[in-house]
Amino acid sequence: MSLEEGKPMDHQLLAPYADVLCEWLATQEDAMIECLEDLVNTDSNSYDKEGVDAAGHLMASWLEADGIECIWHKMENSGDVLEARIDSVFDKKNPPPAVFVMGHRDTVFPKGTIETRAFSREGMTAFGPGVADMKSGLVLNCFVLKGLQHLIRHTDIGELPFPVVGLFTGDEEIGSPEGRYVIHQMVKGAKAVFNAEPGRISGNVVSARKGGASFEIKVKGKAAHSGVNHSDGASAIGALALIISELHGLTDYETGVTTNVGLISGGMSSNTVAPDATARLDLRYITQEQMSEAMASIQSIVETPRIDGVTATVKVVSAFSPFEASMSESLLMHYQQQAQSLGFSVEGEFTGGCSDAGLTSSMGVPTLCGTGPVGAKMHTDGELCLLDTFVSRTQAVAKSILLLP
Known part of the structure; x- marks a missing residue:
């Protein structure tokens, strides 16, 4: 045999x-x-x-x-x-x-x-x-x-x-x-x-x-003294807060798509308008189609201007289909x-x-x-x-x- x-x-x-x-x-x-x-x-x-x-x-x-x-x-x-x-x-x-x-x-x-x-x-x-x-x-x-x-x-x-x-x-x-x-x-x-x-x-x-993906979000603003010339600054943390709110809004338990910003950092001191901020975002999805749609939405949300003088970028750190x-x-x-x-x-x-x-x-x-x-x-x-x-x-x-x- x-x-x-x-x-x-x-x-x-x-x-x-x-x-x-x-x-x-x-x-x-x-x-x-x-x-x-x-x-x-x-x-x-x-x-x-x-x-x-x-x-x-x-x-x-x-x-x-x-x-x-x-x-x-x-x-x-x-x-x-x-x-x-x-x-x-x-x-x-x-x-x-x-x-x-x-x-x-x-x-x-x-x-x-x-x-x-x-x-x-x-x-x-x-x-x-x-x-x-x-x-x-x-x-x-x-x-x-x-x-x-x-x-x-x-x-x-x-x-x-x-x-x-x-x-x-x-x-x-x-x-x-x-x-x-x-x-x-x-x-x-x-x-x-x-x-x-x-x-x-x-x-x-x-x-x-x-499937899941991890993203790094970087926000650049402009520093200023929060008491002396607050209006000259552009808060990266303020912009990041607005971004996070929209990102979390992508969560849909019925379809299985979830988003979570689990880490944030930024700023210089409590009396300085924050010139920078970063965040790490976790995304989960059930289908390839959901993955593509969510990634496009994330990029759009992050890159949409929110505060004059502030820019934001996002990159994929890792991803599983x-x-x-x-x-x-x-x-x-x-x-x-x-x-x-x-x-x-x-x-x-x-x-x-x-x-x-x-x-x-x-x-x-x-x-x-x-x-x-x-x-x-x-x-x-x-x-x-x-x-x-x-x-x-x-x-x-x-x-x-x-x-x-």
Whole structure:
């Protein structure tokens, strides 16, 4: 029943190999938890390139020990992107589209966090910085790759029907300013993407997400003494206040579009008309159309003159495309079938948070997110991972990949 070069195995004939794969993964729970502890205990804040890279090299050591090829894509400011490949042999000149398992190694927690709050567990619940978002998902993806490599080495499957690639970035928590370019380059035309963000506390995977963008607004006015010659000044803060009021007016809960100016700064002193002011705006949306319309409105609002002598500009700092449900429908149904065969039920769930799933789905690649172990309280000191979901959700991803039609 092995694969012959140039002759992919019939999809149905892969079922026995999926059983072998899941049986092996069922023996790996202790190893998964041990790897998770080591990874959580490696600080990897988004702005700590050394730490993010250390987390990547730890993952690479697990994969390379099983003969999985690891390739590094150097980044200037953020953690380097780790690519882990299991290639397919047929039709090397025109290889079939690859399946990707993805995740980010960076966390929101400052360097040094593990000195006071390292990995810990209470029974089958694990705690620690990034334990759910998304170091448990990274471990899951590594064991998916290790399991597929186990099939190649210890059964007569020969080779996989298509390449399977792990793509692990280092800057998602800050909007993927560098990693997004590697994702766009590599994932274009892929067969499918499984993004191992944490499974929802409901047990569901994520089948749709809002998109989001961050903007920097800069306002320039003219300084003047607020008592001696107030009329000679032009207040940047005054203009910014008017801008913020209009920006917040774009929020529409019925359509899911929200705007929030969460940071402001400016001025010199309380008795000086403010010569400058800045603000950071967060925008969330559900569709690409909403994204385009809101961005145009924001630019118009900011650049409309309001006070003589004051100018304002806006620039996009980072942006995630929305992960629309239409891009997960078929993959979700396939994943649900495999989960059911493993003894658990799962639904797709919408969330307002952004992820790199928005990047891949916007490229037309079928994508499923939240395929990591179940977690909760992400980005807080109480972040947790339910360890008893580790094996079953790893099996579900691995089986879904191997049996993809």
